[in-house]
Amino acid sequence: MFKPSHFAAVVLFALFASVVFGITQRETPQRMVRYGLYCFVLFVGSAIVLSWLMFLIAR
Amino acid sequence: MATPNNKNAEGQGFVYLPLIAGWLVPGAGHFLLRKWGRGALLSASILGMFVLGIAMQGQLYGSAHDILDILGMAGDLGTGMLYFLSRLLGLGADLVQVTTADYGTRFIVVAGLLNVISAVDAHNLRTGRKV
Numbered sequence: 001m002f003k004p005s006h007f008a009a010v011v012l013f014a015l016f017a018s019v020v021f022g023i024t025q026r027e028t029p030q031r032m033v034r035y036g037l038y039c040f041v042l043f044v045g046s047a048i049v050l051s052w053l054m055f056l057i058a059r
Numbered sequence: 060m061a062t063p064n065n066k067n068a069e070g071q072g073f074v075y076l077p078l079i080a081g082w083l084v085p086g087a088g089h090f091l092l093r094k095w096g097r098g099a100l101l102s103a104s105i106l107g108m109f110v111l112g113i114a115m116q117g118q119l120y121g122s123a124h125d126i127l128d129i130l131g132m133a134g135d136l137g138t139g140m141l142y143f144l145s146r147l148l149g150l151g152a153d154l155v156q157v158t159t160a161d162y163g164t165r166f167i168v169v170a171g172l173l174n175v176i177s178a179v180d181a182h183n184l185r186t187g188r189k190v
Binding site for chain 1: 097100101103104105107108111114115116159162165166169170173176177179180189190
């Protein structure tokens, strides 16, 4: 059984989703890569920010 | 609306073939349109997400008892043949008992949703709405 850490799961999820979003939502290869990277950063960044927020609220 | 690309698409076989092929087999819609790079990346991403979901002992929704199950099953069905094949082979967990399995369940559902987006993209390429 594959047991990734919470962060590894977020990174894997973000990676796969960003690739699909990049390819399907933009038309030129350059814009696909840029949009894919943008989505990846937003996925991982928002997960980190929300995690800290929940940590601080729970204290 | 009939655009020049739409007119070009007419009379070249079944318009919905990339949509259906893309739904049944991740990336196949793009392969049919000779978009090899895009198809390979989409296929690897969707297959990777689905396989990791199964490896995490994620649940494959087999029956729908409430609204959440129905939504989960709709997502799972988005993976096309992967879903039916996995059900036949008895893959996936019946019950989610650990946190990782819950992640796995989401991975499988999202793989299905991403596959639907991918299939619609192939259809848009076929009809000329996208280049």
